[in-house]
Amino acid sequence: MRKAAIIAAMTAVVVLVAGMVAQAQSGHSARRATTLHVIEHATTDKVIDTGKAGDSTGDLLTWHNKVYDETDTTVAGSDQGDCIRISPKQGTWECRWVTWVDGGSITVEGAFYDTKNSVLAITGGTGAYANVTGEMQLLSIDGGAKYDFIFNIT
Amino acid sequence: MRKTISIAASAVAVVLVAGYVAQAGTDHGRAATLIHVVERATTDLVIDTGPTGDSSGDLLTFANDLYDETNTDKIGRDQGSCIRINTTEGSWECTWINFLKGGAITVEGPFYDTHDGVMAITGGRGKYKDARGSMELKVLSDGSGYDFIFHLVI
Numbered sequence: 369m370r371k372a373a374i375i376a377a378m379t380a381v382v383v384l385v386a387g388m389v390a391q392a393q394s395g396h397s398a399r400r401a402t403t404l405h406v407i408e409h410a411t412t413d414k415v416i417d418t419g420k421a422g423d424s425t426g427d428l429l430t431w432h433n434k435v436y437d438e439t440d441t442t443v444a445g446s447d448q449g450d451c452i453r454i455s456p457k458q459g460t461w462e463c464r465w466v467t468w469v470d471g472g473s474i475t476v477e478g479a480f481y482d483t484k485n486s487v488l489a490i491t492g493g494t495g496a497y498a499n500v501t502g503e504m505q506l507l508s509i510d511g512g513a514k515y516d517f518i519f520n521i522t
Numbered sequence: 523m524r525k526t527i528s529i530a531a532s533a534v535a536v537v538l539v540a541g542y543v544a545q546a547g548t549d550h551g552r553a554a555t556l557i558h559v560v561e562r563a564t565t566d567l568v569i570d571t572g573p574t575g576d577s578s579g580d581l582l583t584f585a586n587d588l589y590d591e592t593n594t595d596k597i598g599r600d601q602g603s604c605i606r607i608n609t610t611e612g613s614w615e616c617t618w619i620n621f622l623k624g625g626a627i628t629v630e631g632p633f634y635d636t637h638d639g640v641m642a643i644t645g646g647r648g649k650y651k652d653a654r655g656s657m658e659l660k661v662l663s664d665g666s667g668y669d670f671i672f673h674l675v676i
Contacts, residue, residue: 430606
């Protein structure tokens with residue numbers, strides 16, 4: 369009887385430890401491995417000419433667009449944001465925007481270029497994304513008519 | 523001896539479970555905190571850029587005092603800016619910093635002319651360094667300011 373009790377107790381310890389290790393590992397992987405891919409249709413992008421007439425530092429770019437799922441078939445959310453022109457010569461902007469998707473929103477900040485792709489920082493979020501960090505790849509499609517937003521969330 | 527082993531095994535199980543429950547309760551070490559302050563919007567200023575009148579790219583700046591949740595005692599201040607995104611929908615995209623005792627909290631997200639919003643907490647300094655979470659933004663019933671309700675994860 370005593371032997372059975374000891375075996376039962378030891379088995380319980382092993383099962384508990386195994387369960388906790390498994391959950392800890394899944395928790396860590398869940399925090400580092402999430403990717404969210406949406407496609408923005410850049411239909412409302414507007415440049416506001418401030419300061420010197422024409423393309424100049426300080427000009428503004430605003431938008432509020434729909435985003436589609438990664439197959440570019442179904443509306444998956446929307447976004448809104450703005451950029452400030454940094455260097456016309458280098459074709460650089462500094463931007464921030466929020467992207468609303470099912471369950472919450474994700475905010476990003478970083479560089480946008482006239483002629484090449486970039487990676488922005490994920491600065492936070494709301495709802496299901498309230499604790500996120502990570503980065504977002506920004507890839508131009510069809511000459512800037514659309515953009516891939518690939519969130520690598522940690 | 524067998525009884526000692528059995529008791530020891532049970533004790534180990536109790537300690538492991540207690541530790542696991544404690545960790546789970548803090549979201550893997552990141553405790554959730556609620557902070558409620560009231561902003562008195564006394565300095566808000568719109569700067570008309572681009573086309574004359576309300577248009578995308580207009581700026582909104584502010585530097586206001588923050589009060590406790592009863593709107594009685596001054597407990598800090600903020601400063602920040604917004605850029606007009608969509609005049610039809612009445613939306614702005616904003617970033618600002620809230621200086622509170624012991625540190626500061628930065629936020630980014632939408633502000634609307636006619637309804638409340640939720641913003642992302644993007645970071646902080648001092649005791650709020652590495653903060654994440656979200657902030658409810660609610661207009662006061664008399665229109666004199668806003669409730670800032672931070673749902674912090676630090």
